[in-house]
Amino acid sequence: xxxxxxxxxxxxxxxxxxxxxxxxxxxxxxxxxxxxxxxxxxxxxxxxxxxxxxxxxxxxxxxxxxxxxxxxxxxxxxxxxxxxxxxxxxxxxxxxxxxxxxxxxxxxxxxxxxxxxxxxxxxxxxxxxxxxxxxxxxxxxxxxxxxxxxxxxxxxxxxxxxxxxxxxxxxxxxxxxxxxxxxxxxxxxxxxxxxxxxxxxxxxxxxxxxxxxxxxxxxxxx
Numbered sequence: 001x002x003x004x005x006x007x008x009x010x011x012x013x014x015x016x017x018x019x020x021x022x023x024x025x026x027x028x029x030x031x032x033x034x035x036x037x038x039x040x041x042x043x044x045x046x047x048x049x050x051x052x053x054x055x056x057x058x059x060x061x062x063x064x065x066x067x068x069x070x071x072x073x074x075x076x077x078x079x080x081x082x083x084x085x086x087x088x089x090x091x092x093x094x095x096x097x098x099x100x101x102x103x104x105x106x107x108x109x110x111x112x113x114x115x116x117x118x119x120x121x122x123x124x125x126x127x128x129x130x131x132x133x134x135x136x137x138x139x140x141x142x143x144x145x146x147x148x149x150x151x152x153x154x155x156x157x158x159x160x161x162x163x164x165x166x167x168x169x170x171x172x173x174x175x176x177x178x179x180x181x182x183x184x185x186x187x188x189x190x191x192x193x194x195x196x197x198x199x200x201x202x203x204x205x206x207x208x209x210x211x212x213x214x215x216x217x218x219x220x221x222x
Contacts (some may be wrong), residue, residue: 060133080094100174110126113125130181141189142185144187151178
């Protein structure tokens with residue numbers, strides 16, 4: 001019996017679970033009134049085993065394509081351009097990303113179409129959005145929102161921990177991507193939460209009751 005039907009079913013199940021997770025994220029953000037960058041556990045993917053991150057800070061990327069959405073744990077993220085971009089600046093926001101080869105059919109399709117059609121032509125998986133979350137123990141510490149992105153480079157390579165890959169620690173087959181985007185916006189969720197708390201503590205003059213509605217003993221009369 002062929003193994004392809006079972007693999008296809010696994011892909012469909014994975015995509016369905018991702019879609020349900022994203023729907024839950026947007027349902028929560030719509031209910032609370034916060035932006036998606038303010039969510040925590042719903043946008044933090046589980047990293048593969050045997051990876052050690054200093055201070056337990058890991059990176060998750062949320063890809064939003066026309067056909068669907070994927071939440072992907074990534075192991076390396078580098079901003080190569082973006083800081084200082086404002087208004088009509090000609091500098092192009094770019095970043096690189098590395099992840100373990102896995103169930104990301106939409107992202108792979110975007111890479112394949114970019115290879116097939118090139119930067120000058122239009123194609124279905126061109127101009128997608130990416131939000132990168134930096135989180136520790138379920139709390140989002142920083143996020144970067146990129147819009148109208150394209151893949152400009154894609155390679156597959158093998159990584160090992162020096163020569164220790166031969167002695168038991170193993171090898172990692174990874175995808176390496178380079179992205180260029182039209183829009184870039186950084187987010188600071190912790191500061192946003194602090195501002196919400198400070199505003200809640202502040203009492204405006206509109207919250208004070210008018211003195212003409214007080215009892216007779218407390219009215220101010222001319």
